Amino acid sequence: MHILALLHRWIGAIGGLLLAVLGLTGTLLVWRDELTFVAHAGDPVRADPAALAEVVRLVSDGERPIDRITFAGDGLGVHQVLFRGGGGAYLSQAGETVARWSATWQRPELWLFDLHHRLLIGDTGETITGVAGLVGLFFVVTGVLLWWRTRRRFRLRLWPATMKSGAIVHHHRDLGVVAAPLLLVSLVTGVLMVFPALSGSLLAEARPRPPKLEGHRAAPAARELAPLFEAAAAIFPGAELRRLQWPRKAGAPIVLRLRQPFEWTPNGRTFVYADPATLAILGRADPAEGGTVASIREKLYPIHAAKAGGVLWKLSMSVSGVALALLGSLAVYAFWRTQWKIRSAKRSKLKDRSQAEAQNIAPIRR
Numbered sequence: 155m156h157i158l159a160l161l162h163r164w165i166g167a168i169g170g171l172l173l174a175v176l177g178l179t180g181t182l183l184v185w186r187d188e189l190t191f192v193a194h195a196g197d198p199v200r201a202d203p204a205a206l207a208e209v210v211r212l213v214s215d216g217e218r219p220i221d222r223i224t225f226a227g228d229g230l231g232v233h234q235v236l237f238r239g240g241g242g243a244y245l246s247q248a249g250e251t252v253a254r255w256s257a258t259w260q261r262p263e264l265w266l267f268d269l270h271h272r273l274l275i276g277d278t279g280e281t282i283t284g285v286a287g288l289v290g291l292f293f294v295v296t297g298v299l300l301w302w303r304t305r306r307r308f309r310l311r312l313w314p315a316t317m318k319s320g321a322i323v324h325h326h327r328d329l330g331v332v333a334a335p336l337l338l339v340s341l342v343t344g345v346l347m348v349f350p351a352l353s354g355s356l357l358a359e360a361r362p363r364p365p366k367l368e369g370h371r372a373a374p375a376a377r378e379l380a381p382l383f384e385a386a387a388a389i390f391p392g393a394e395l396r397r398l399q400w401p402r403k404a405g406a407p408i409v410l411r412l413r414q415p416f417e418w419t420p421n422g423r424t425f426v427y428a429d430p431a432t433l434a435i436l437g438r439a440d441p442a443e444g445g446t447v448a449s450i451r452e453k454l455y456p457i458h459a460a461k462a463g464g465v466l467w468k469l470s471m472s473v474s475g476v477a478l479a480l481l482g483s484l485a486v487y488a489f490w491r492t493q494w495k496i497r498s499a500k501r502s503k504l505k506d507r508s509q510a511e512a513q514n515i516a517p518i519r520r
Contacts, residue, residue, distance in 0.1 A: 155300070162296045165289060167489040170482035172286050173293075177478025179270035180340070183263075184460045184471050187229035190263045192253045194246040197231035201394055203383035205247070209233060210379055210398065212249040222399045227420060229461075238400075284348030290341045290478070297330045314484065319495075322488035326481055333477035340474045343458035350451075364427045365436045367405045382433045386410050386426040389438060396421040401430050408433075417441060418456035423448075 182189065206225055214220060218237040226233050226247050236242040242264075244253040258264045265274075273279030307324065310332055314325035330337075346352060383395055390412055399409040408430050413422025425439040441448055456462040460471040 155303070158296055159300055162293065162300060163485075163489055166293060166482070166485045169286060169289050170486040170489075172282075172482070173290050174479045174482030174486075176270060176283060176286060177475040177480075177482060179266050181472050181475030181479070182266055183270055184468050184475065186263050186267070190230055190244075192232055192244045194232050194250075194252055195230055195244075197226070197247055199226050199228060199231060200247050201225075203387055203395065204380050206395055207380035207383055209245060209247070209249045213243075213245060220400055221402070222397060224397045224421065225395055227394065227396065229420065280348055284345055287341050287345040287348065290337065291345065293481075294330070294334050294337050294341065297327065298334055301327045301331045317487075319488045319492045322484050326485055326488070329477055330481055333474060333481075336470055336474035337478060340458060340471060340478075343454045347454050347458065364407050364409060364425070367407060367429065367436075378433060382408070382410065382426075382428050382435075385435060386412060389426065389435075390414055390424055390440070393424055394422070406430075407436055414442065418453050418462040420456065420461045423452050 187195075210220075210223060213223070213235055218239070218241070221236045221238040223236075224234040231247065232252060233245040233247065234242060235245060241254070241256040243251050243255070246252055253261070255261050255264070258268055268274055271280060271283065273282055275282075304324075304327060308328050308331075309324070310328050311325050314321040379398075386395065387393065393412040393414045395410065396413050397409075397411040399411070401408060407427040410426040410428065411421055412424040412426065413419065414424050417423060423439070423441045426435060427437045428435050441452060444452075453462070457467075458471075460468040463470075
C-alpha cells in the first residue's frame with residue numbers, strides 16, 4: 155500500500171495539471187452551445203431540404219472553397235461552415251454571415267475544443283490526452299483504495315478547510331471518492347474514443363467505408379444539391395440533415411450525414427454517399443443495421459460530452475469536470491508545497507550545522 159500511495163502522489167504531482175486542464179475545458183465544453191455567442195444562435199431550426207440547399211448555394215458563391223457545413227441543430231441555431239485550408243464562418247439559417255474567423259484561436263468555443271481534444275498540437279496531443287485519461291483511471295482506482303484506510307475521517311467539503319497540505323490531502327481523498335463514479339464514466343468514454351482498440355473485441359466496430367470513384371469528378375454547382383437532400387430525406391424518413399462534406403480528394407464521394415431519431419450523437423452516424431458529378435446516390439450507412447456493439451459505441455461521445463440526458467446529465471458531467479480540475483490542481487499544489495518545505499527544512503538544518511561547526515572551530519583558530 156505504501157508503494158501504491160507513493161506512485162499515486164508522484165504521478166499526480168507530474169500529471170495533475172494536465173488532468174486539471176482537461177477537467178476545466180471539458181466542463182466548459184459541456185455548455186459549448188450556450189457559450190457560442192453569435193447572432194441567431196437561439197433561432198428555432200428550420201430543417202427544410204430546399205432551404206438548406208439554398209444556404210449551401212449562397213456560401214458557395216464566396217471566394218473560398220468549402221470543406222464542410224454542419225447545419226443548425228437543436229443546440230445551436232446557426233450553420234457552421236469550415237473552409238478548405240482553414241478558417242470558417244457561422245451563418246444564420248437565412249444565409250447571412252454572422253461571424254467569421256481565419257484561425258481557431260479567434261473563436262473561444264473552437265479553441266477550447268482543440269485544447270481539450272488535441273492540446274493544440276494535433277494528433278500527438280490527442281494521444282497525450284488519451285494517455286492522461288488512462289492515468290486518470292489509475293488515480294480513481296488507487297485513490298479509492300487509499301481512501302478506504304481513512305474512511306472514518308470522511309467529511310465532504312467543496313474546498314479544503316485550510317490551504318495546508320494535510321487539509322488539502324483530506325479534501326482530495328473525500329472529494330475523489332464521491333466523484334469517482336462520474337469520473338469513471340467521463341474517463342472511460344474519453345479513453346475509448348481516443349484508443350478504441352482498448353475495448354478489444356468487446357466493442358470492435360467495422361466502420362462503414364465510403365465507396366471509391368475512379369478518376370476526378372468535379373462537384374456540381376451548389377444549387378443542384380436540393381435533389382440530393384430530398385432523396386436522402388426520403389431514404390431516412392424523420393432523419394435530420396446534419397452535415398455536408400465535400401470530396402477532399404479524387405475518387406471521394408460527397409458525404410451527407412444525417413441523424414435518425416434513435417441516435418444520441420448530435421450529428422448522427424447515418425451516411426449517404428453521392429457521386430460529385432451526377433449526385434447519384436452510391437451507398438448509405440444505417441446505424442440501425444449495426445447491432446448492439448455499434449449502438450454502444452455510438453453513445454460514447456454523447457455520454458462523454460453530455461449531448462444526451464438533458465440538463466441533469468450536463469450538470470453531472472460539469473461536476474465531474476470541476477472535481478477533476480480541483481483534484482489535479484490542488485494535488486500538484488499540496489505535493490510541491492510539501493516538497494519545498496522539506497527541502498527548506500533540510501537547507502536550514504545544514505545551515506545551522508555549518509554555523510555550529512564554525513563556532514566550535516573559531517576559538518581554535520584564535
